Amino acid sequence: EAGVTQSPTHLIKTRGQQATLRCSPISGHTSVYWYQQALGLGLQFLLWYDEGEERNRGNFPPRFSGRQFPNYSSELNVNALELEDSALYLCASRLTGGSSYEQYFGPGTRLTVT
Amino acid sequence: ILNVEQSPQSLHVQEGDSTNFTCSFPSSNFYALHWYRWETAKSPEALFVMTLNGDEKKKGRISATLNTKEGYSYLYIKGSQPEDSATYLCASNSNSGYALNFGKGTSLLVTP
Numbered sequence: 001e002a003g004v005t006q007s008p009t010h011l012i013k014t015r016g017q018q019a020t021l022r023c024s025p026i027s028g029h030t031s032v033y034w035y036q037q038a039l040g041l042g043l044q045f046l047l048w049y050d051e052g053e054e055r056n057r058g059n060f061p062p063r064f065s066g067r068q069f070p071n072y073s074s075e076l077n078v079n080a081l082e083l084e085d086s087a088l089y090l091c092a093s094r095l096t097g098g099s100s101y102e103q104y105f106g107p108g109t110r111l112t113v114t
Numbered sequence: 115i116l117n118v119e120q121s122p123q124s125l126h127v128q129e130g131d132s133t134n135f136t137c138s139f140p141s142s143n144f145y146a147l148h149w150y151r152w153e154t155a156k157s158p159e160a161l162f163v164m165t166l167n168g169d170e171k172k173k174g175r176i177s178a179t180l181n182t183k184e185g186y187s188y189l190y191i192k193g194s195q196p197e198d199s200a201t202y203l204c205a206s207n208s209n210s211g212y213a214l215n216f217g218k219g220t221s222l223l224v225t226p
Contacts, residue, residue: 003157033213042118043203045213056213090158092214101146101165101207103214105158 002027004093004106012112013081021076021109025093031055032074033094033103034066038087046089049074050096081113120204120217127194127224134190135220137204141185148214149178149189150203158203161189194224 005024013019025032034046045058049068057064066076072093078085088110092103119138127133139147146165150158162171167182175192191198201221205214 035214035216042218043205043214043216045215048213058213101163102148102160104160105150107155107157 004091004104006089006091006106006109008109009107010110010112012114015081015083015113017081019078019081019085019111019113021078021089021091021111022073023076023091023093023106024073025091026095026104028095029093029104030072030096031094032068032072033092034074034076035090035092036060036087037090037108038084043090047076078111083113086111086113118204118206118215118217120202120220122220123218124221125223127222129194129196129224129226131194131224132190132192133194133222134188135202135204135222137187137189137217139185139187139204139206139215139217140208141182143208144182144185144206145208145212146206147180147182147187148203148205148207149187150205152201152203152219153199161202191222194222196224196226198222199224 007022031050035043037043048056063079068074088108090108092105094103121136149161152158162178164180169180177190180187201219203219205216
């Protein structure tokens with residue numbers, strides 16, 4: 001069974017540009033979560049999508065947005081990039097319903113803003 | 115406790131040593147406590163999910179305990195091996211669907 005995949009592995013952008021990060025969940029998982037790990041910080045929750053809808057978002061500005069497609073894959077968009085957006089962005093998927101607690105993570109996208 | 119806190123921040127042990135880490139989490143509205151193992155350049159790997167007070171889980175040489183009343187969990191590694199070197203993350207959530215609230219992790223280095 002394929003795990004969570006993310007693309008690209010690395011992304012270099014200039015301040016003010018937009019970045020798009022992609023995530024494909026494990027087959028059958030309908031929930032996708034996005035997390036950010038900035039330098040020196042722990043993983044911070046960004047966004048949660050389930051069944052195509054945004055269910056919850058963390059304490060991040062509206063520049064951070066995304067969507068979930070009918071096949072449950074997801075995009076994270078970061079507009080008007082700032083230097084402090086440089087971080088590792090992790091995506092996780094979860095099988096919704098029942099007693100499914102576990103989130104399964106992808107390897108991440110390293111975003112560098114210059 | 116409002117946030118998830120982990121200690122120590124880093125740990126360096128010799129091969130064969132046993133070690134343990136601590137995770138403190140908010141005990142109010144608790145739903146589940148997660149432990150992950152994260153090697154550099156790889157995906158965080160789920161080790162344990164625990165929900166009930168007094169839960170104990172074991173996977174090989176690694177085990178974990180949970181105290182939901184006082185809001186802490188311990189992760190134990192018996193007879194550490196160099197391949198155990200990784201960052202160990204603890205996270206809690208207050209609802210089955212809600213996002214995970216992570217600690218900053220404990221970085222473990224095991225030298226031969």
